[in-house]
Structures are given as structure tokens and as C-alpha cells.
Amino acid sequence: MGLVAEDVERLDDIVKRTRPLHRGDFLFREGDRFRSLYVVKTGSVKTFAPSPEGGEQVLGFHLPGEIIGMDAIDKDAHACSAKVLETSAICEIPFSRLEELTSIIPSLQHQMYRLLSKEIAQDTDMLLLLGKKNAEERLAAFLLSLSQRLHKRGLSPSDFYLSMSRHEIGNYLGLAVETVSRLFTRFQEDGLMRVDRKHIQLLDLTALESLVGGSGQGRRQQQQQT
Amino acid sequence: MGLVAEDVERLDDIVKRTRPLHRGDFLFREGDRFRSLYVVKTGSVKTFAPSPEGGEQVLGFHLPGEIIGMDAIDKDAHACSAKVLETSAICEIPFSRLEELTSIIPSLQHQMYRLLSKEIAQDTDMLLLLGKKNAEERLAAFLLSLSQRLHKRGLSPSDFYLSMSRHEIGNYLGLAVETVSRLFTRFQEDGLMRVDRKHIQLLDLTALESLVGGSGQGRRQQQQQT
């Protein structure tokens, strides 16, 4: 990402490798002091925040290559918890060390700004999804998002395992478990995918994409021009 | 914010003051190359993104003291548009100049990280709102958010004008205009606020806060423990 070998080495020096974490382990909990960012090397992690009513809101699922914890810099404390979904390798990057480095290496500083900015842009996409899309569009968008992110990491974009439960998917997408389950069934009947337990095969990426875009061929939908 | 006078001056030097903008003016449009961050001095701005179906999603309302454009750093292009809601004074901060400064002034770099992080945390709150809260809770949260942000700027927390339309509020909160209107009426009947056109008076902040928290005294709601 535009760093010379020497800089990469310096960055490498501050990264802590932790032994593998297992399903259910926490990277951090809501309220913890913020110290480090975490990078998923293999496996997956979910982040979630308690909602005032006692439930929780799943904020995201984090796949290999993705960074966790950037929302905690401002308040210097974590407002959400991060829980490992399957046996995972996670790197820890002490933020104060990272800050020292970025103030010395301008290109690294720029990367940090980009990473933070990207996180904002992704949240924005999610706002659009929760604010404007129906159940079908949400699940299609979710599946495509996983597909694309796995593909970016060199994994299969059309054949993968879901490390999260239907319940967690529903929570994340603002849908009830039952709705998620029914949609999986429907997508399968429509030949869009094959579902076997947590094993997913996407059979028609194009069709899924068109589902996400407009509400298919038919369903009316108010278009607010504000 | 922890800067010495000399640094403040340097920051001040790169800030461009533009003449007042008026209702309907754009700060930038979706697709524009990213060059600057914008700070609202007075007035208000809304940001919004087109949804694939042709409508739009209001992403936020920006009040004095707030920064706009941080989501565009990563892609070096704006993914949303920013439109002025009322006559406003806006400062422009060329990002490349800002980056030069932050690489020289560590405390400024830290502030930038905090600002970006705060934006992420705010989006996260919004995800919780759209994912878990009902119409009543959403509008109450919206009103309290405005109230708190205005108060932070030394303005009245309980008496203010809405520069955005009911339609825009609904769009932002994922609700229909009619629902927003009915809720304003209801809140008024319940003595929580007075509404006269765009003039708002919050009469019972405490009650509004309790509305946001749990679903009031009654309404059942599934609490997902995931």
C-alpha cells in the first residue's frame, strides 16, 4: 500500500501476534479502555452493542483482512464488544505505537485516514440498507457483501461457510430470524443459491445483484425525492 | 483541543472562508473529486446519497461545528451530495494541506483520528436506531440529538427551528412523512413538545429521553440475545 520495505518492517515490529482465539472469546468488551486495533488474519469476528432495552445490535461481521476497533479512538473506550465466531487468528496493533509511526511515515498516515474513511463509507452503505431496503434486498446485499469480501481475499466468492447464526444475520439486518430462514428457503427455491446448514453456494450472482438494486421487476416502492 | 497558539494559527492559515451559501446550494455532489473537508460555521447542511431505485437516502443533518466529507477520503471521491438547507457560513479545509499539517503536529493528527472515529461511532448509533427502534423512539432520538448538538454550541436545547422538511426527517429516520407528522401531533398532545410549523419547543426532555431508552412503559419488543 505504498510503503517501502523499511516502513513495512517498522509497522511489522509493533504488531502483536496472539495465539488462536476460539469461538466465544472476546477481543474486547463494551466499556473496555481502548488500547489497540485488531486485524483478522483468519476466521471471523462479530461486533455488537447492547441496545438500551437489554437486547443487542450486531454491528458487523469481520472477515480476514478487516480491522476492528476504530470506533473507539474518539472516546478512548470501546462502545461495543467483539466476539470471535470461529477459531481465528487475530493480530493486535497497539494504537499509541501506531500513532507514533503514522506521524513519522506520511504514507502510513494517509493509509490510516483512508481506513477510517472507508469504515465511515461502509456504515453509510449500511444506513441506506436499513433505511430503504426490504427484507429480500437486505439478505441479497448481505450475501453479496460476504461474497465480495471473501473474493478479495482470494477465497471463493460463491462457495463458503457462514460462521454466524441465522439469528445473528437477522439481528444485523434488522430482520427476525424467521424472515431470514424463509428467505434462504425462497432464494434456494428460486435457484439463486444452495443452502446446506451453514454451507452456502451462490449460484446466480447476477440475479442477486439485480435483487439488491431495484426492487426486482415489480414491487412498487415510494421514491422520495425529498 | 490541545494545540498551542502557533499551531492554531497554521491551521487557520489553510482554512478558506467562503461567502454565505444559500438554501439549495451544493457543497459537493455525488461523484465529485474529493478535495476538502467542510465545516459548518452557521446554518445547516444535509448529506444524502442516491439509492439504486432512484430515490435518495438522507444520511445526515449537519449543524454548526460539524464536519462534512470525511467519508470521501478513502475513494478520493464523494459518494454523497451535500446541500445547504438555509443560509449558511461554511469553511473549506483543503485535505492535502490538512494532511501536511497533521504529519507535522502530532496533537492535530490525534484530533483527526478522533474526528474520524467519532463519525464512525455516530453512524453506529444510527445503525442501532434504524435496526432496533420503532417510529416513536426514532423521532424522540432525533429531537434529542438536535437538542444536544445545538446546546453544545451554546444555543437553546429546547427551542429551535427545523431547517429540514418533515419529508427529509422521515427519509433520514426511515419513516414515511405521514408517520413523522402524526408523531409530532402525538408528542404535542402528550405535552412533550410544542410544534408550530418549523419552530420546535421541547417541553419535557426527560420524558423524551425515557422514550428513546426502552419502549416506554408498555410496548413489548423481542429482545434478541443472539
Add this chain to the structure above:
DNA sequence: TCTGCTGTTTGATCTGGATCAAATATTAGC
């Protein structure tokens, strides 16, 4: 001032997805 337009309110009806209910399939523990 009048005129047309846009924004807001109010009422009636409809519906996507939640909720309730229950059977079935997995999985974890022993």
C-alpha cells in the same frame, strides 16, 4: 392581492415482516 405549488396534516386501508406457536434438525456434553 391572487394563484398555483409544495409541504403538512388527517383519515382509511393495506401489507411486509414481526410475533406466536410448534415441529424438526443440530450440536454439545457426557
Add this chain to the structure above:
DNA sequence: GCTAATATTTGATCCAGATCAAACAGCAGA
């Protein structure tokens, strides 16, 4: 392997809020 606890699926019903419809109120422009 066996059993309890948990997750998923499927079906029936319900309802918050969307949609449809229409009256009304501000407001900009002539």
C-alpha cells in the same frame, strides 16, 4: 451412542407503519 439444550424451519396470525386519498396551509412569484 444417548440426551438435553439450542438452532432452524414452517405455518398461522397480527400489527406498526406504509400506502392511498384528500383536505388544508404556507409561500413564492406575477
